[in-house]
Amino acid sequence: MSQAAEPTFAYRPLYAQVKDSLVRRLIDGAWLPGQLIPSEMDLAREIGVSQGTIRKALDAMTAENLLVRRQGRGTYVAEPEESRILFQFFRLVSDDGQRSFPTSRILCRATAPATPDERERLLLGPDSRVVRIERVRSLGGRPLIVETISLPHERFAAIEAMSEIPNNVYRLYSQKWGVTIARAVERLKAVAAAPADAAELGCAPGAPVLEVARVAYDLEGNPVELRVSRCLTEGIHYASELR
Amino acid sequence: MSQAAEPTFAYRPLYAQVKDSLVRRLIDGAWLPGQLIPSEMDLAREIGVSQGTIRKALDAMTAENLLVRRQGRGTYVAEPEESRILFQFFRLVSDDGQRSFPTSRILCRATAPATPDERERLLLGPDSRVVRIERVRSLGGRPLIVETISLPHERFAAIEAMSEIPNNVYRLYSQKWGVTIARAVERLKAVAAAPADAAELGCAPGAPVLEVARVAYDLEGNPVELRVSRCLTEGIHYASELR
DNA sequence: TAGTGGTCTAGACCACGAC
DNA sequence: TCGTGGTCTAGACCACTAT
Numbered sequence: 001m002s003q004a005a006e007p008t009f010a011y012r013p014l015y016a017q018v019k020d021s022l023v024r025r026l027i028d029g030a031w032l033p034g035q036l037i038p039s040e041m042d043l044a045r046e047i048g049v050s051q052g053t054i055r056k057a058l059d060a061m062t063a064e065n066l067l068v069r070r071q072g073r074g075t076y077v078a079e080p081e082e083s084r085i086l087f088q089f090f091r092l093v094s095d096d097g098q099r100s101f102p103t104s105r106i107l108c109r110a111t112a113p114a115t116p117d118e119r120e121r122l123l124l125g126p127d128s129r130v131v132r133i134e135r136v137r138s139l140g141g142r143p144l145i146v147e148t149i150s151l152p153h154e155r156f157a158a159i160e161a162m163s164e165i166p167n168n169v170y171r172l173y174s175q176k177w178g179v180t181i182a183r184a185v186e187r188l189k190a191v192a193a194a195p196a197d198a199a200e201l202g203c204a205p206g207a208p209v210l211e212v213a214r215v216a217y218d219l220e221g222n223p224v225e226l227r228v229s230r231c232l233t234e235g236i237h238y239a240s241e242l243r
Numbered sequence: 244m245s246q247a248a249e250p251t252f253a254y255r256p257l258y259a260q261v262k263d264s265l266v267r268r269l270i271d272g273a274w275l276p277g278q279l280i281p282s283e284m285d286l287a288r289e290i291g292v293s294q295g296t297i298r299k300a301l302d303a304m305t306a307e308n309l310l311v312r313r314q315g316r317g318t319y320v321a322e323p324e325e326s327r328i329l330f331q332f333f334r335l336v337s338d339d340g341q342r343s344f345p346t347s348r349i350l351c352r353a354t355a356p357a358t359p360d361e362r363e364r365l366l367l368g369p370d371s372r373v374v375r376i377e378r379v380r381s382l383g384g385r386p387l388i389v390e391t392i393s394l395p396h397e398r399f400a401a402i403e404a405m406s407e408i409p410n411n412v413y414r415l416y417s418q419k420w421g422v423t424i425a426r427a428v429e430r431l432k433a434v435a436a437a438p439a440d441a442a443e444l445g446c447a448p449g450a451p452v453l454e455v456a457r458v459a460y461d462l463e464g465n466p467v468e469l470r471v472s473r474c475l476t477e478g479i480h481y482a483s484e485l486r
Numbered sequence: 487t488a489g490t491g492g493t494c495t496a497g498a499c500c501a502c503g504a505c
Numbered sequence: 506t507c508g509t510g511g512t513c514t515a516g517a518c519c520a521c522t523a524t
Contacts (some may be wrong), residue, residue, distance in 0.1 A: 051514090070491080
């Protein structure tokens with residue numbers, strides 16, 4: 001690990017360089033979800049820095065939900081299990097504060113040329129194609145969300161032929177393509193329900209629905225998935241914490 | 244600072260105890276917004292712990308936006324200036340990515356008995372009263388937000404008699420009552436515009452608007468302000484980052 | 487009992503800002 | 506040139522887990 005002695009420009013702290021090299025192991029699949037990684041002392045010896053520097057790198061990765069540390073046991077690569085996804089990526093909460101994972105029913109799957117919006121958000125070229133998955137999601141047995149997931153066809157072609165799409169697609173991305181969703185950005189608007197959406201949600205056409213447009217990014221920061229959800233916020237709300 | 248030697252239960256790390264005692268200085272007004280606080284070495288000597296422990300406490304407070312650290316200069320108590328509030332507490336962004344602070348026009352001010360919702364969210368007793376401020380906020384000259392701010396009358400009675408309500412009310416809370424807003428929780432729903440709101444926003448009654456209900460908390464975790472905003476999401480959206 | 491992560495300390499040197 | 510926060514190291518002890 002280079003110590004970056006005199007150059008003032010482009011300086012990166014040692015622990016940040018260590019972190020980058022450890023994230024690289026996740027990207028390359030050298031460390032897989034659920035796996036126990038070497039102890040701090042072992043990593044310190046291997047990389048040639050002190051345990052404290054390793055600790056700072058691991059703490060930063062833990063703060064980004066890439067690792068899970070368990071005292072007395074060791075440090076593990078984070079897995080996209082339901083409970084974590086529920087808290088990290090699913091913000092629709094019952095008005096009484098209950099959190100629960102929605103169930104899903106697939107409406108259709110299709111491959112088509114990407115729309116300008118899809119090309120822009122997923123950084124796709126002019127003639128790109130996308131796989132689209134439409135589904136209805138229910139909370140407490142009530143259909144409240146209509147959702148369209150758009151994926152670059154080039155990268156995710158195999159999803160079109162799959163016999164079944166699981167409810168937790170981020171685990172599918174991880175297991176089938178080795179893609180880890182590290183962060184996502186959402187844009188929220190209030191819109192009028194289109195007739196087709198209204199039919200699925202059991203509301204009047206034109207009724208106000210919450211539109212959530214999400215772009216999800218992998219470990220390298222590349223956009224992977226565009227997801228547009230339209231939600232009936234009756235008895236549920238989108239929770240956001242500012243601090 | 245007690246070292247908490249053998250009791251396994253209710254153990255709190257030393258740096259967390261130090262942090263609590265430093266936050267207490269902010270609560271009590273011993274350290275005021277904008278003020279330069281003592282150096283790490285001075286605090287270490289004063290409190291009787293190592294510089295590293297002080298550092299960990301200060302880093303945690305910095306992460307919570309309570310302090311601002313400037314290399315070579317020192318550590319300062321954070322101030323509620325526009326630019327910080329804009330990023331920390333204002334999530335409505337132009338669709339092209341531009342962020343700007345809205346202008347405000349006060350519609351009315353009044354003191355009234357708290358509604359059940361206000362009592363629940365602000366933890367008020369049965370006969371409590373609140374001061375309500377209604378205003379319209381514009382972005383790029385267009386009125387896009389109708390907002391009602393509810394404050395416990397007991398604590399903020401003086402606001403009713405003020406000649407003018409500034410645009411940045413969090414700075415007002417800080418300067419006039421020494422109240423620092425540390426964090427807030429928002430609940431978002433899509434609702435139909437009420438006729439009165441529609442008139443102010445220049446949209447049709449029943450048009451979909453984004454309702455944002457925010458409860459803001461002070462340094463001690465007490466709810467201070469309930470704010471319900473109804474926003475026309477035309478050309479703007481609510482931005483949310485998940486990570 | 488051994489090994490892990492969590493906390494705490496002490497001291498060194500670097501980068502930045504003010505003087 | 507000095508004092509600040511930022512980084513890095515090395516070593517001690519504590520708390521938790523598994524054996």
